[in-house]
Amino acid sequence: MPFGTILLCHCVAKAEPLTLQQLRYFLATARHGSFAGAADELLLKQPSVAEQIRRLEAELGVPLFARTKRRLTLTAAGDALRPYAEQALATCRDGADAVRAHRTLRGGVASFGLPRNAELYALTDLAAEMHARHPLVGMRLIGQNSAEVAEAIRGGALEAGLVVLPVDDEGLDIEPVIRDEVLYATADAGRAATPMTTDRLLEQPLVLYDAHYGNADPTRRQLNERLQQHGGRLEPHIEVEYLAGALRLAAQGVGDTIVARAALDAGYLPEDLHTTPFAEPLYDTLAVAKQRNLPLSPATRELVSIALERLAAFDRARNRTIPTV
Structure with missing residues (x-):
């Protein structure tokens, strides 16, 4: 390589990991078809839910909901994410239940x-x-x-x-x-x-x-x-x-x-x-x-x-x- 050549590096930003909170908001929105319905279920304000969904879509680089005047519907990408989100939350609940079982002697191994x-x-x-x-x-x-x-x-x-x-x-x-x-x-x-x-x-x-x-x-x-x-x-x-x-x-x-x-x-x-x-x-x-x-x-x-x-x-x-x- 000739002396003085300038190397240009293209750095790819590391994707932020998804959070359980984002997946919970995503599934609630999918169930209700609106930010308002999800906010009522989660006992939150509508803008908070909408902002989390916006961040989730930004992190994934693809829209998860198609927005119409009356309802939010899942896109193909949203449909693909849904079963994994449900599985992740179910696994989290199972893990918490397993720990509680140890604490309450409803399970565990001595x-x-x-x-x-x-x-x-x-x-x-x-x-x-x-x-x-x-x-x-x-x-x-x-x-x-x-x-x-x-x-x-x-x-x-x-x-x-x-x-x-x-x-x-x-x-x-x-x-x-x-x-x-x-x-x-x-x-x-x-x-x-x-x-x-x-x-x-x-x-x-x-x-x-x-x-x-x-x-x-x-x-x-x-x-x-x-x-x-x-x-x-x-x-x-x-x-x-x-x-x-x-x-x-x-x-x-x-x-x-x-x-x-x-x-x-x-x-x-x-x-x-x-x-x-x-x-x-x-x-x-x-x-x-x-x-x-x-x-x-x-x-x-x-x-x-x-x-x-x-x-x-x-x-x-x-x-x-x-x-x-």
Whole structure:
């Protein structure tokens, strides 16, 4: 290109987006065939409606109404716009209704994480009770180890959940609810005759559950921290995934294990097992976790409320009070 050539640019103005107000005025005018009739329906003055239609036609670059002395009739362009305008306003109404349903519990989905042993704490029928109270609300209940529940809440996959402490609380609000004592379980009656000390624990072959999560499991994490203070670490002889498997192996004398008192109350303990508390009492603290400073949806808030009611009733039934944690 020769030096000094002048470039001429033709700039196309960006079209203004249509507004819902303009579409509402357009449809009212089409129904009534006049600005006066549309103004009466919309509780506006006639010039306001006429001005909005004029702006709409200017933005689209085409007349939408043919004007006669008696009536306004749609042009071909107006006929083409009409179904889209109706659809846009209907979609807007549907969206608003969906949001109101969340607010009034006439809809929405509650998402909540539960520990895998939720049945020990009277939470088996949590979904059934929520459905009975609010049949139009959907639910997504996930049963996971507490470490995974906390991560799902932090990542936004769940709104809230019931976790066993300790968990990584970064970005979370944690509200302790109840606690349940963890006991030492063994087939050796002599070993269960006195409380289990940390020093003695270091010497015992252990069969522990939650193999997938290992020492990231909250209960095992507590034990591991105690052992670390005595120069050791939690290294089970056998790891299985579920509590029932660990209890069966312990009953056969393969190794000792741990069990929450709620499992004893529920009749999970085999006849050949004996239990004893830890010399320094060990507790599973159940807590509600949610994202920090983020309000819960009405559906999930109601589900949390029902869960708390059930946990309180469970604790009362055991003739124990909810401790301050």
